[in-house]
Amino acid sequence: MSNESFFLDEEEIPFAEGQTIIQAALSAGKYIPHLCYHPEFKPHGSCKLCTVRIDSRTITTEDGQTVKIPGRAAASCTTPAQAGQHVESETDELRDLRRTLVQMLLVEGNHYCPSCEKSGKCMLQGLAYDLGVMDPHFPQYFSKREVDASHADILLDFNRCILCELCVRASAEMDKKNVFSLSGRGNTKHLICNSESGMLGDTNLAATDKAANVCPVGVILHKRHGFEVPYGQRRFDKAPISDNAVQYAPVKEQV
Amino acid sequence: MNASAPPPKRKLLVATTSLAGCFGCHMSFLDIDERILDLVELVDFDRSPITDIKHCSPNCDLGIIEGGVCNAENVHVLHEFRKNCKILIAMGACAINGGLPAQRNSLDIRDILAAVYAQPGRGVHIPNDPEIPLLLNEVHPLHEVVKIDYFLPGCPPSGDAIWKFLTDLLAGRTPTLGHGLIHYD
Numbered sequence: 001m002s003n004e005s006f007f008l009d010e011e012e013i014p015f016a017e018g019q020t021i022i023q024a025a026l027s028a029g030k031y032i033p034h035l036c037y038h039p040e041f042k043p044h045g046s047c048k049l050c051t052v053r054i055d056s057r058t059i060t061t062e063d064g065q066t067v068k069i070p071g072r073a074a075a076s077c078t079t080p081a082q083a084g085q086h087v088e089s090e091t092d093e094l095r096d097l098r099r100t101l102v103q104m105l106l107v108e109g110n111h112y113c114p115s116c117e118k119s120g121k122c123m124l125q126g127l128a129y130d131l132g133v134m135d136p137h138f139p140q141y142f143s144k145r146e147v148d149a150s151h152a153d154i155l156l157d158f159n160r161c162i163l164c165e166l167c168v169r170a171s172a173e174m175d176k177k178n179v180f181s182l183s184g185r186g187n188t189k190h191l192i193c194n195s196e197s198g199m200l201g202d203t204n205l206a207a208t209d210k211a212a213n214v215c216p217v218g219v220i221l222h223k224r225h226g227f228e229v230p231y232g233q234r235r236f237d238k239a240p241i242s243d244n245a246v247q248y249a250p251v252k253e254q255v
Numbered sequence: 256m257n258a259s260a261p262p263p264k265r266k267l268l269v270a271t272t273s274l275a276g277c278f279g280c281h282m283s284f285l286d287i288d289e290r291i292l293d294l295v296e297l298v299d300f301d302r303s304p305i306t307d308i309k310h311c312s313p314n315c316d317l318g319i320i321e322g323g324v325c326n327a328e329n330v331h332v333l334h335e336f337r338k339n340c341k342i343l344i345a346m347g348a349c350a351i352n353g354g355l356p357a358q359r360n361s362l363d364i365r366d367i368l369a370a371v372y373a374q375p376g377r378g379v380h381i382p383n384d385p386e387i388p389l390l391l392n393e394v395h396p397l398h399e400v401v402k403i404d405y406f407l408p409g410c411p412p413s414g415d416a417i418w419k420f421l422t423d424l425l426a427g428r429t430p431t432l433g434h435g436l437i438h439y440d
Contacts, residue, residue, distance in 0.1 A: 112358060113439035114348055114410040120440070129437050135345070135406035136352050139399055144361045231440070240434045 006085035008032075008052075013081075021076035021087055022050050031242045032076050032089050033098055033127055035105075035216055036164035041173060043077040044165050049098050049127065050076040053088040099131040107138045108187075110145065110159035111217075117226035118218030120234025124162060126241035148193070150201030153212075153223055160218045161191050167220055171211035179205045191219070266296075267316040267425065270340060271303040274329040275356045275394055276322025278304070279411040280347040284319075286414025297425050311339035317424070318343045321411075323353045324395045328388035337401040342424075345397045346417075348410040348439060357394040364392050405430060409438045 005014045008025050015024035020043065025032050034050040037043055056071035071088070088094065105111075105124060113119045148156040163182060168191075171179040179200075183192045195202035205212060212220055231237065273281060281304055287294065301315050302308045311318070318340030324330055337343060348354040359367055368381045368390075397403050407420050407430070416436040423430040 106352070110358070110361075112348070112352070112355060115355060115358070116440075125439060128439070129434065132431065132433075132437065134408055134432070134437070135398070135403075136396065140352055140357070140396060142353075142357070142360045142393065237435075 004081075004083040006081050006083060006087060008087045009090050010086075015081040019081050021052060021074075021079050021081050021085075024081045025076070025089075033130070033242070034077060035123055035127065035162065036166065037077040038166055038169075038214065040210075041166065041169040043075075044169070045075045045078040047101070047162070047164060048075060049101055051094065051097065052076045052079075053091070053094065054079070055086050056088060095131060098127075099133055100137070102128045102131055102133055103135075103137045105162050106133070107136045107140050108143065109141075109161060110143065116160065116218040117221050118160070118215075120229065120231070120237055122218055122236075123216035123241070126236040129236060130241050145190070148200045149223075150199040151203075151205065151223075152201070153207040154200060154205060155221045155223050156191075156193075156200050157219055157221065158191060162217055163189055163191070164216060166214045166216060167191070167211045170214045171205070171209065174210040177204055177209065177211070179203045179209075179211055267298045268301050268312060268314060269298045269303070269317045269319065270301040270311045270315045270336060271305070271319040272321070272332055272336065273304065274320060274322035274332060274350070274397075275325035276347060276349045276354075278321070280321035280350075280409075281305075283409075283411035283414055284417055287418045288414065290418055294421070311335055313339050315340040316342065319346050320344065320350055320397060321346045323349045323356055324391065324397065324400050325356050326388040326390050330391075330400060333397060333400055342404045343397075343401065344405045344407055344420075344424075345403045346407045347412060348408065350397045351406050351408055353394045353396050354410065357396075360393045364390055410440050412436075412438070 003014065005012050006021070006024070007013065008030055011030065013024050013028045013030060022032050022034060022037055023039070026039070032050050032052065034047065036045070036047040037050055051073050053071045053073055057069045058066055059069060060066050071086070076087070076089070102124065106128065111124070113125055116122065119125060145158040147158065165182060168180045168182060171177050179194050181192055181194060182189055184190055192198060193200045193203050207222060212222070271281065285291070298317070300306045302311045318336040320333065320336060320343065322329070324333060345351050349356060353360070372378045372381050405424070407417065409416055412420070413436065416432055416438070419432060419436055420430040
């Protein structure tokens with residue numbers, strides 16, 4: 001590790017050459033909200049929840065007023081850390097923007113936490129709790145999506161997909177199977193399975209694959225393992241998502 | 256008259272109802288237990304399942320609504336609450352995003368009714384008594400029908416969450432729940 005460092009919310013964070021802002025922050029135990037980022041995969045930069053402001057400036061105008069010029073906004077998962085950088089993450093502005101992003105995700109899919117096996121350990125839910133999302137704000141989209149139960153061990157509930165591509169990346173980069181992909185554009189974009197029938201049961205996905213254990217929300221579920229941890233003892237019942245940056249990776253499913 | 260004595264504090268008038276909900280939020284409301292004695296020092300209950308008053312007084316301060324909007328009667332009741340309450344609170348998952356009843360939104364309403372009421376062994380026709388409120392083709396959260404001022408999530412929100420929310424509101428603060436009290440299930 002080099003002895004270079006930058007500042008995150010005025011706190012000095014050391015980083016190694018080549019590390020992104022979020023990598024350095026999480027290694028230093030500082031949490032930056034994120035959904036599509038995962039330490040084991042190439043950053044995707046799509047969810048924008050990890051957006052930070054870099055190098056805001058304060059200037060004094062001719063009439064003596066101090067004005068803050070906001071720095072550039074960048075996804076901290078794809079932006080390399082640079083020595084001396086001043087990065088802002090926990091500001092009211094960024095929290096408001098992140099809350100809006102989460103609200104848009106919540107109305108776009110069909111996120112009914114009471115009937116979801118992932119409730120209590122869902123990253124989207126944990127983030128929404130942490131950001132104080134009390135209402136959806138936007139009209140519900142009520143998208144019509146299917147469920148794929150064709151696989152012997154894995155159930156796919158597309159209603160909850162946030163298009164983070166973690167399963168796509170896991171299957172391609174780690175499992176070398178290419179089971180998942182995204183198809184379509186705009187609001188028709190959706191997750192698909194790589195088999196002639198399009199069904200998960202006709203792919204070579206195994207329950208032990210990384211792709212089957214990386215979903216941050218309740219799309220890729222292990223059959224016969226629902227609701228195993230009682231209410232009150234689940235991950236986000238016990239501690240908020242921001243409490244411990246080391247816990248950031250989605251909880252590994254018990255298979 | 257002593258000019259320095261504060262005027263007696265007027266009790267706030269609270270109305271509650273359950274639309275397309277399961278009354279679970281109202282049951283959870285009762286989980287504030289003996290704190291209800293503190294609450295009734297501050298509020299009077301108007302229309303509510305607790306009082307069995309059938310219509311809102313025109314000067315209610317708070318309207319607390321559980322459940323989403325699934326039929327024509329729900330729409331009427333919701334409009335009555337909006338008209339008569341200064342502040343409306345959507346309480347629970349169903350009021351906020353439609354909740355479990357809204358999971359029928361991806362299905363055709365005629366298919367659902369036919370599957371439930373007009374299959375061999377389950378009845379001969381879809382009930383059509385004019386007293387039965389007509390179902391909407393989709394279940395909607397409250398804020399898609401009227402303006403909602405505050406949202407209290409949970410399925411149901413715990414008694415502690417309801418207590419924190421109401422005491423914040425009654426004290427004139429913006430209600431915040433924080434870790435442990437904010438829940439969507």
